Amino acid sequence: MNILTVENIRYTVYPSPGEAKDILRNISFNVNDKSICGISGESGSGKTTLAKIIAGHLTPSSGTVNINAAKRNNIPPVQMLFQNTGDILNPFRKIFDVIKEAAALTGEPNPESETEKLLDMIKLSPKLWNNRGYQLSGGEQQRAALARLLAVKPKLLILDEPFAAQDVESQVNLISLLTEVKKQFDLTIMCISHNIRILKNLADKIIVMKDGGIVESGDNPEILFNPKHSYTQLLIKAENYSLNDEELKSLL
Amino acid sequence: MVNVNIREITLLDADSSRTILEKISFTLHPGNIYCLIGKNGSGKTTLLKSLTSLHNKNIFDVAGEVFFKGTNILPMNDDYLESLRQKYVKYVFQDSVSSFNPLKKLEYYFDLPGIDQNMLFRQLKALMLPTGNIIGKMYPYEISGGMAQRFSIALALSAKPLLLLLDEPNSGIDYALSNLISNALKSYAAESNSAVLIITQDISFAENTGNYLGFINKNSFTGFFSRSDFFTETGSNAELNNFIEAYKSI
Numbered sequence: 001m002n003i004l005t006v007e008n009i010r011y012t013v014y015p016s017p018g019e020a021k022d023i024l025r026n027i028s029f030n031v032n033d034k035s036i037c038g039i040s041g042e043s044g045s046g047k048t049t050l051a052k053i054i055a056g057h058l059t060p061s062s063g064t065v066n067i068n069a070a071k072r073n074n075i076p077p078v079q080m081l082f083q084n085t086g087d088i089l090n091p092f093r094k095i096f097d098v099i100k101e102a103a104a105l106t107g108e109p110n111p112e113s114e115t116e117k118l119l120d121m122i123k124l125s126p127k128l129w130n131n132r133g134y135q136l137s138g139g140e141q142q143r144a145a146l147a148r149l150l151a152v153k154p155k156l157l158i159l160d161e162p163f164a165a166q167d168v169e170s171q172v173n174l175i176s177l178l179t180e181v182k183k184q185f186d187l188t189i190m191c192i193s194h195n196i197r198i199l200k201n202l203a204d205k206i207i208v209m210k211d212g213g214i215v216e217s218g219d220n221p222e223i224l225f226n227p228k229h230s231y232t233q234l235l236i237k238a239e240n241y242s243l244n245d246e247e248l249k250s251l252l
Numbered sequence: 253m254v255n256v257n258i259r260e261i262t263l264l265d266a267d268s269s270r271t272i273l274e275k276i277s278f279t280l281h282p283g284n285i286y287c288l289i290g291k292n293g294s295g296k297t298t299l300l301k302s303l304t305s306l307h308n309k310n311i312f313d314v315a316g317e318v319f320f321k322g323t324n325i326l327p328m329n330d331d332y333l334e335s336l337r338q339k340y341v342k343y344v345f346q347d348s349v350s351s352f353n354p355l356k357k358l359e360y361y362f363d364l365p366g367i368d369q370n371m372l373f374r375q376l377k378a379l380m381l382p383t384g385n386i387i388g389k390m391y392p393y394e395i396s397g398g399m400a401q402r403f404s405i406a407l408a409l410s411a412k413p414l415l416l417l418l419d420e421p422n423s424g425i426d427y428a429l430s431n432l433i434s435n436a437l438k439s440y441a442a443e444s445n446s447a448v449l450i451i452t453q454d455i456s457f458a459e460n461t462g463n464y465l466g467f468i469n470k471n472s473f474t475g476f477f478s479r480s481d482f483f484t485e486t487g488s489n490a491e492l493n494n495f496i497e498a499y500k501s502i
Contacts (some may be wrong), residue, residue: 168292169291248435
């Protein structure tokens, strides 16, 4: 069953009067329920714009997004973790309270114990539960923000570059946390990352984007072992730092 | 040649102080790229800043010497350090966008003392940025993070510094740009008189860019080894092995 069906999305911006630019065009794909879908591509390929459209933060110029899940207590079933995760934690509120408040929104009879469960799961030390967001490290803020999203029991979770600016050990820990979260919450996850190598360890399906369009999509790991499109081949080659200037020119 | 001998860097707190780095000695030779690998929070940026006394002296205390052209520069006053940085040392910060003045168009930087404009325009091309006429008319907030990062590097290279320091030049940018930056730094180092010191957490960037590699972790520094010897010479370093394992597993 598909939890998400995207059909023919186009998103146009108008940088100056009379000038139109398509940020996204002809985007169609679907995502299976309880799977992890990775989206990769260079900076500027439209990954974040697409995510914002699916999360309902932007309206496409044309095309449709169908989400096969109902709202609970008027809370949308899609939640998105932005790149600057710290920003969603109110600096005046304690982490525990922020998450408890979100848990209570779903009508959860015991938000307090639900919050404890969530904070345990994301491995945030109880010493930090009563801290404010800005008192946590970047990685801790990200996990706390994730707990806040999980507190409203989403069906589809979108993560925008969750691995950027993390060292490899933190990346490994986050991969196992996400795998665990997906299992426990019966979630579908869409994960944006310019790092195809990380998606290899996480995603069931990978979509590769370039200049606002999808160049290739397929199951992991087949798409990485046998990339059909020359752009995907170059992306994989780039991770080994083995591109020459000509190949770089075609990527940039 | 730059000789560094840092005995200790201490983090000063209101009622206590804590050692964050100790016993770090190395020498940087012109024409070479040195990559210092380390995890988040290992003290990489603090070390890099303290080399030219850019660290916040209310927070950090640095004990040791940094010899630049035969002079220990750490005890020198701000005027001396400022002129030294202007003439001989360039630092590319991790957050490039905020290292530019938001009220000035980028062409403002073309005329700064020490900038060789021909070299700058060559570097803009090598780093696949718009030409000087175009990018010069833009404000820092009009360019993307990846462009700002490359523009900072182009500026730093065109000042032909004797010492070039780069703080995570490829963090938060995609692999294609990372390749481009790696190539530009390699061709610059090969034909210049600069010693280049890069801190990074990306082992494969370090392996492909540096002539010499070193690993730093809380209280230990492996020292710099040539690229071909680094992994064999540091084979018994448990922290580094964990780091490499994690890297290989993803």
